[in-house]
Amino acid sequence: MRFTKSLLCCFVVISLFCTLNAQQAVPAAANAVVPPVIKYSGALTDVNNKPLTGIVGVTFSLYQEAQGGSALWVETQNVNPDKTGHYTVMLGSTTTQGLASGVFSSGEARWLEVQAQGQVEQPRTLLMSVPYALKALDAETIGGLPPSAFVKAAAPGGASAAANSNAPTAAISGSGTANHVTKWTGTSTLGNSNIWDGPNGNVGIATTSPTAKLDVNGTARVRGNATVNGGLSAGPITAASSSSGGTGVYANAGSSGGSNGIIAIGATGVAGYTTVNGSIALYGNAGSSTGSNGVVGYGATGVAGNSTINGSYGTYGSGSTGVWGNSTGTGANVGVLGLGGTGVQGVGDVWGVLGQSSSTSGSGGGFSNSTTGDALFTYNQSGGYAAFFDGDVDVDGNLSKAGGSFKIDHPLDPANKYLYHSFVESPDMMNIYNGNATTDEKGSAVVQLPEWFETLNRDFRYQLTVIGQFAQAIVASKVANHQFTIKTDKPNVEVSWQVTGIRQDAWANTHRIPVEVEKAQADRGLYLHPELFGAPPQKSIALAHHPMMLKMIKQQAAAKLKTSAK
Numbered sequence: 001m002r003f004t005k006s007l008l009c010c011f012v013v014i015s016l017f018c019t020l021n022a023q024q025a026v027p028a029a030a031n032a033v034v035p036p037v038i039k040y041s042g043a044l045t046d047v048n049n050k051p052l053t054g055i056v057g058v059t060f061s062l063y064q065e066a067q068g069g070s071a072l073w074v075e076t077q078n079v080n081p082d083k084t085g086h087y088t089v090m091l092g093s094t095t096t097q098g099l100a101s102g103v104f105s106s107g108e109a110r111w112l113e114v115q116a117q118g119q120v121e122q123p124r125t126l127l128m129s130v131p132y133a134l135k136a137l138d139a140e141t142i143g144g145l146p147p148s149a150f151v152k153a154a155a156p157g158g159a160s161a162a163a164n165s166n167a168p169t170a171a172i173s174g175s176g177t178a179n180h181v182t183k184w185t186g187t188s189t190l191g192n193s194n195i196w197d198g199p200n201g202n203v204g205i206a207t208t209s210p211t212a213k214l215d216v217n218g219t220a221r222v223r224g225n226a227t228v229n230g231g232l233s234a235g236p237i238t239a240a241s242s243s244s245g246g247t248g249v250y251a252n253a254g255s256s257g258g259s260n261g262i263i264a265i266g267a268t269g270v271a272g273y274t275t276v277n278g279s280i281a282l283y284g285n286a287g288s289s290t291g292s293n294g295v296v297g298y299g300a301t302g303v304a305g306n307s308t309i310n311g312s313y314g315t316y317g318s319g320s321t322g323v324w325g326n327s328t329g330t331g332a333n334v335g336v337l338g339l340g341g342t343g344v345q346g347v348g349d350v351w352g353v354l355g356q357s358s359s360t361s362g363s364g365g366g367f368s369n370s371t372t373g374d375a376l377f378t379y380n381q382s383g384g385y386a387a388f389f390d391g392d393v394d395v396d397g398n399l400s401k402a403g404g405s406f407k408i409d410h411p412l413d414p415a416n417k418y419l420y421h422s423f424v425e426s427p428d429m430m431n432i433y434n435g436n437a438t439t440d441e442k443g444s445a446v447v448q449l450p451e452w453f454e455t456l457n458r459d460f461r462y463q464l465t466v467i468g469q470f471a472q473a474i475v476a477s478k479v480a481n482h483q484f485t486i487k488t489d490k491p492n493v494e495v496s497w498q499v500t501g502i503r504q505d506a507w508a509n510t511h512r513i514p515v516e517v518e519k520a521q522a523d524r525g526l527y528l529h530p531e532l533f534g535a536p537p538q539k540s541i542a543l544a545h546h547p548m549m550l551k552m553i554k555q556q557a558a559a560k561l562k563t564s565a566k
Helices: 002-017 131-140 506-510 541-545 548-565
Strands: 038-043 056-063 073-079 086-091 111-116 180-184 189-197 203-205 214-216 220-223 237-240 247-252 260-265 268-274 280-285 293-298 301-307 405-409 418-422 430-438 444-448 457-467 473-480 483-488 494-503
Touching: 056 086, 073 086, 280 301, 430 444, 457 473, 457 483, 483 494
Parallel strands: 203 214, 220 237, 247 280, 260 293, 268 301
Antiparallel strands: 038 086, 056 073, 056 111, 180 189, 189 203, 268 280, 280 293, 293 301, 405 418, 430 494, 444 483, 457 494, 473 483
């Protein structure tokens, strides 16, 4: 009778909670009298209580308590709320079996918890009964037959069990080891399984002394949702997500300071892979405490994320530090490596992407382009700098610019003003040298130059100015043997001199700067600064070379419009 009552209770409780939405597809099991699904409606908002719109991954969990406890059932669905954040789903519709009947077999109340991806959990909701509760009248019978029509099965080895070809036909024998879960090793023998359940509360698979709440020695493979409340120590773990909006590995570090969602150590710490649009290969939530980490990976490859679908992310990080990569080895080690249409994208309040190197031969950031495109492109039209360098800058190549100047704290008011001077520019690669010289009693002065002067320069030009008196001054002999001579018609005359030369070193001769150049065919009709010629921003050469700028311009314009509307 105990078996009969449990089965009756199972059918009664499922009937109390299940309803059918005729406009939405439900599992094949819905052909039963009572559909094994629950229709549920709600609303999704972010931390600022603003409605969430678009496709959102939402996890639904059933509990037997209003707060705390372990989830009895978990399911993740893609939800498409309307503009107010409201939505309707069929719980249990992701599997052909629908909701597990055992969730409601006890006849106790059940609480539903809803959590949108990247958001905090909503307060739990008590599920109520529905019209299918009338099905409870069938609890008096099972398939129309009274309980007396059923008998309790005999114990293994008994007379009734002998009719079952799978039941043991002789006395049960075998031995076991303390704390090991027993399994059938034959039709009439028992032995140890690979599952260890010790008195300390730890559970192990293929291990006799687990050191964590769940300790797996070997390869663990998870297909579907798995929740571990406590530590998880394992060998290789393979987690797969095959549904849109699914998650391969999800780890929540909780709310304690210094907690970690996932710590992985090995040749490949964590590898996440997804081929479904909108899915996330690896997602770690560090909680809200300082010092916590969503995902921490150590090894030759700390964390590797791969995405082959447009709009998806190989590795996605959000928080005070979105993605942090640390490579302590030497050679070609990489802290964070990004490959794709956008290799690495960083958005942050302080640093979008922060690169740091502790090696004397290393670099905080390295950029390259294997084609004719730019290795590094920066853009800012919000009033700030496209690039800000605090320290020395070395450019080993041509530097092209629309203008240039030095900028220093004003010598007379350094706390409140800047002082600018424009660079001296020329169509030639010109060097300028100057100084003062005083002729002797014979009116001669020899100006000594560096020994590399003629090697570096050619095509010399001279300027002489007499100081303090009226006198004539000439260049008596041109530059030769690293010197030239000044001659005045009077003795002891001070002369200010200037000599210019055109660079003729190996680099300058190879990379001579052209003065007038035709624009490339692709740049015809475009401008470096279209606004100066009354042309629209779309006529920008930079925009033509970097189409993503158009998206950024539109986003900035929309943000300004939204701000002004407020």
